Amino acid sequence: MTRHLLPRSPAVTPAELAEQALTRARHPVARLVSLAEDGRSGASAIYDEAMAVLEADAERRNHTARVIGVTGSPGSGKSSLLSRVANAMVAADPDLTVAVVAVDPSSPSSGGALLGDRTRMVVDTAQNRIYFRSQASATALGGLAPTTFQVCRALSLIFKCVIVETVGVGQSEADVRHLADRVFLVVAPLSGDEIQYLKAGIIEVPDAFVVNKSDEPAATRTYHQLRGSLWLARPSDAHDIPIYRTSAKTGRGIDELARDFLTIVTAENATPVRERAPHFFTAWVRDEWGRVGARHLAEQLGGARAFLATQNGFASARRSFDASIRAALHG
Ligand SMILES: Nc1nc2c(ncn2[C@@H]2O[C@H](COP(=O)(O)OP(=O)(O)OP(=O)(O)O)[C@@H](O)[C@H]2O)c(=O)[nH]1
Ligand SMILES: [Mg+2]
Known part of the structure; x- marks a missing residue:
């Protein structure tokens, strides 16, 4: 209902968005955050691509948070x-x-x-x-x-x-x-x-x-x-x-x-934020698919950590999980 109230974003590529966000300018950062919050698959794909660029950049700069x-x-x-x-x-x-x-x-x-x-x-x-x-x-x-x-x-x-x-x-x-x-x-x-x-x-x-x-x-x-x-x-x-x-x-x-x-x-030895992903992926699975989903993740996919290791980013992991459990339920 609120979507149409959002400012229209100029057509930038995910890589350009990542680059602009790295300047910490308010609008590109806000756009990236909105993409992270947006569950729709079009948004997730852009988010994944921008995140891949940001991750590569963070690695180059030795950036930890x-x-x-x-x-x-x-x-x-x-x-x-x-x-x-x-x-x-x-x-x-x-x-x-x-x-x-x-x-x-x-x-x-x-x-x-x-x-x-x-x-x-x-x-x-x-x-x-x-x-x-x-x-x-x-x-x-x-x-x-x-x-x-x-x-x-x-x-x-x-x-x-x-x-x-x-x-x-x-x-x-x-x-x-x-x-x-x-x-x-x-x-x-x-x-x-x-x-x-x-x-x-x-x-x-x-x-x-x-x-x-x-x-x-x-x-x-x-x-x-x-x-x-x-x-x-x-x-x-x-x-x-x-x-x-x-x-x-x-x-x-x-x-x-x-x-x-x-x-x-x-302080030394920060835990990279991405290492915290399994907990939040499990939470997402529970939100979306309940106990059936949690069981599918644990029993068919080897748990969140193992599953995420085979996936290219959080959003694509969500898409493959959806596909996997749909196939299991209906296939
Ligand atoms: N007297 C006094 N008032 C304060 C202090 N800190 C915050 N306030 C007031 O307390 C109220 C709530 O402040 P917020 O900063 O919004 O509190 P919050 O914990 O973020 O609130 P939520 O996010 O809604 O849970 C505001 O009216 C502030 O002005 C303080 O140190 N002393
Ligand atoms: Mg507050």
Whole structure:
């Protein structure tokens, strides 16, 4: 329904699109991301071709990217915080480029492409070193869509740091773990008592916590509650888990968080984003084909990792999977 509202794209070849996207100019990057989100096979074919060019280029340049997951309850200030952190990061490191993908659970999925412009982020357009994108979540629980993976993969070939913002309402924490090198959980003051932290089970996932809105008086109590919860829930590593105290309003703690994000970005031994593909391919198969599909993938195709190894890109893997399972079901 929203498709006709999208700006008409000039006729560029996939290779030209890839080249333009590498300049990090807003429109070609947005177009590439839209292709990654678009399930139709025409779009996937263009996406695959552009991705092949980007991958070859990344290899030539020795480009690696880090993915940082930032999750937390709705309205805890994740986007405001990331806007400031991203700006502080590029200010501190002149070579750094950052893309932020915010997965928005409240939007209808058809609105995803249009959300790109709806942003609270202050973006430095002059150098195109920060890119912000909002993506509608495919599921009511706010889990990551398989296309989130595709989008991150595309952005990780262009930017050095990809930050994925998800609302922490269940499935998304578990999903973001499969995508990100590090996961940060943002909480706001008064967002719950100790028991709620524990019951939600989400305290197990993050590598670090952020108490945002530290300008509010209740933040101190929340900080101590969270410390207490960590001692109970993760006695073996509670010592090593950072809890940042930030305010996107006053700027408190922003530089410290930005510095630690930079440490993650520059650390050795990044897991290439493409290695995370099997998890997201399996998720796509489940979405599209349910349990029958999952069984077909495991039993007939040797599982996601083996199957992907025989395929030329994610989108073509989807097409061959469709063909394979259709043949099995009807043939
Ligand atoms: N006082 C105060 N308000 C903040 C702070 N950070 C964000 N806010 C406000 O909190 C509200 C939500 O901020 P967002 O940045 O949209 O929060 P979010 O977590 O990205 O929200 P969703 O993406 O909708 O889940 C806005 O009105 C912000 O202005 C902070 O540090 N202090
Ligand atoms: Mg947000």
